[in-house]
Amino acid sequence: MTTAVRNIEASIVILIAGSLVSLLFARWRKLCGWVSFAIVCASSVCTGLAVVRTFAAASDERTILSLPQLGSRLSLRIDPLSAIFLAIVAVIALLSALYSVRYMEHYAHDSVAKFFPILLLCIASMTGVLVCTDFLFFLIFWESMTLTSYFLVTFETENAASQRAGLKYFIITHGATLCMVAAALLVWRTSGSFAFDAIRQSLSALLVAQPLLAHTIIFLFFLGFATKAGVLPMGDWLPDAHPVAPSGMSAILSGALVKLGIYGLLRVFCSFVVAPASLKGWGIVLALAGTGSLFVGTLTALRQTDTKRLMAFHTIGQIGYICLGLGVGTYCLGTHPALATIALAGTILHAINHACFKSCLFLGAGSVLYRTGNRDMDQLGGLAHSMPFTTGTTAIASLSIAGVPPLNGFASKWLIIAACLLTGMRFPLFLLLGLIALFISLATLASFLKVLASVFLGKADESRAVEEVPISMIVPQVTLAALCVLLGIFPQLVLRFVGRAIEGVTAMPLTGVGAPGMWSGLQIIDGSAVGFWSPIAILAALAVLALLSYAIQRAGGAQSRSVPVWYCGEEHTPSTVRYPASSLYLPFKHAFQGIYPSGRIPVPRFPASLRRALDFDRWLYTPSVKAIDRTADRVSRTHVGIPQIYLLWIVIGAIVVTGILLWLRT
């Protein structure tokens, strides 16, 4: 009999064994890519089966290894929440692996042996993190995920920027892991077990007995997970690390890996903490952290001119939305169950949607980089005609991240903002946070209009011929863009499973969001139905009205003609009059200068005496070599090449030897 847990085991084993296999093929770049893709395919199918089985039947638990002395055992369990994140990891990993097959040609000087095997290990550890029910093994998988992703970020060994970003990532995330280890050990000291269930029980006991200790533990967990998720200010590693990784990896980092931080936060705040009073305080902390990072992250993104760096800052912004939703949900968890479910549904839905559009955006930026070798928006332009698929998918994903209805980003932002406003009616602080979230979604739009305008729209320089990327790179982008549209029009499809996940974690059914029928879409229920969003009705109305407008446009029977751009009678080439990305929204950018404080950390100098002490060459090797050399030199001076002198030496030697022998005899 196969169960969901067996499928996941198979998936992890396939990936780990597969990484060795792909290492064997590393000499042939393309073949290695395809082999790795096949392995990810197999593992994703297993993970997919596990997800389907989890939703079809009750989850089971399987213990593989037990360490009773430590109070720990490696046991795997899949509940609906982990199933949703497993689905994200499986889909994003599959598409990124397919994309990377051809994309890795971009790095001609670096061996793919440094990429594909490690990528497979990274996916395996992400899968492992999601199915562990024990903190010790959770941390082991977590750490291997951090390490493998570090090696993928620093893939370009010759590139100083990527090495530096990798080092920053390494240091900050290990600080975070340290916090989590400390938290786990503090809980272990009281309960003697690392199991999640035991942590929940001992934490709720501690909240009554030793509130200070309990809140310290929660704070340490928060620091650890929020750092990985990229919540500012701990997420400062993210805008450096995401752009320098190969684009397939950037998509996994932003689409799946940072989501695991959100998964951890959801686990900690929705199922570990049970006291309503402390939930309220932590809800406000989470919401403020989320609002801070969506505000600062997005407005900083607006200033960037490097496509991938801009998108990395938007990851901070969007994670801010997720964290805000989580905060509202946590705040309401004890007192207003309906509102809590609205906010949590928005949180999980936004995590899913963000995986779709942000991965698509990173892949799009990767395609542009692959064909033009450039990430600087000031130097790009007019790619729409030469790269229609990349342009189309990036445009859909851009509008989606900006929350333009009826794409998927809107549905989840709508839930989060509605939850903020409704909670704000009880506690007005959230009203303000909801309004900031609304404003920032417009700033996101501004930022992505800039990307579209300066990379894809406008006229291209005639001198540079660019063509569309190969089909294996188009397919992942089109799939993700299609998901953006599909999940936007039918949010009910996912919401059912999100509801199961919320019920699994908080033991509360999804009472806040109703989906009464196809035409009426989603309803927000707070006592009575107070909010409505029906994508199908809106889309149908828009389609009819646009057709009507088109009929009006054609009514006069006007002829159309292609003409050159009119530069007020002067002759210019497109490149000389292009309005560059760095000039867009300049007054607005000036208004928010310095919002992202950046200071150079002085690198501590290596003590000179220690350097000298460690320098064996200097005080051991070189002096002894020189001494030996000198001695040999002196000895060789006796060899003058005249036989008479040699004979003389022999005679003198014989006399001396005879003398010594005689002396010894007496």
Add this chain to the structure above:
Amino acid sequence: MTAWLFKVFLLCLLNVAVALLLAPLCEGLMRKLRAAIHSRIGPPITQPYWDLLKLLGKEDLRSTRGSVYAAMPALTLGSALLLSALIPLAGMRAPLAFAGDLIVVLYVATISGVLIMLVGFASASPYASIGSSREMMMLLSVEPILAVALTVGAFKAKTLTLGGIINWQVQNGPSISMAIGGVAFFLALQAVAGKLPFDIAEADQEIMGGSLVEQSGPRLALFRWAMWVKQLVLALLLVQVFFPWPHFGIPPVDLVTTAVKVLLVLILVAVIDVVNPRLRIDQAMGYFMRVGVSSLAALAFAVIGK
């Protein structure tokens, strides 16, 4: 089910027809008023209709190829009309109220502006790019004010539906917070309608119409029409949410009173337009920043129950 769909369709049609057909008339009235203040005779009130008619027959010169670019004008006008179906014409319930609450209205209200900006960027003219960039900055400074004003209503009525807010207003009468919200919304309306002193994005004398500099013929007609529709519909939203009195409960009478109030609002907009010179973009942004912060006072009043 079919009967219900049919009813929704007819009501939508009414809203859309009113917005589509009366928008040019309002613009004509505003032009006439501007001429009167300038001591000119001015064009006849029906002039915008003739303008549209003439443009629909003119040759369509395109600087950019592509089917998405070709579909932009229809989508723009379509989304402006969609907004009209989300806002109640008279009474409490918009035809598409079951499909969108005030958050949806706020997002849908930006779509037509976004499409015009995209057209500007796509048309490859530097003037259009500057126009689109300015339009985006204006949107960034104005949209939060609309959001704050509508949120005050939502807070008061404890619902996110426009109908619920209007209903609460009719039941409870005027309040300080809603009045402040209404004033803030009105100040923002001036910029959303693209009137002086905030027509920075079009600024005919500097950047020759901004985003639409490369548009001509039927395309230009549709973009113009979309802007007029949006101006009318947002004035309607202002009147309906913030000044719904007197409410008689008889649809035809309410329709007439609403029309009169909308006209008053638009006349006020036109007067401000005539007597002001254009601001620079940074001045406008600073102004709306202050308006936005002051409009938070409405929220504060609402919280203390005024």
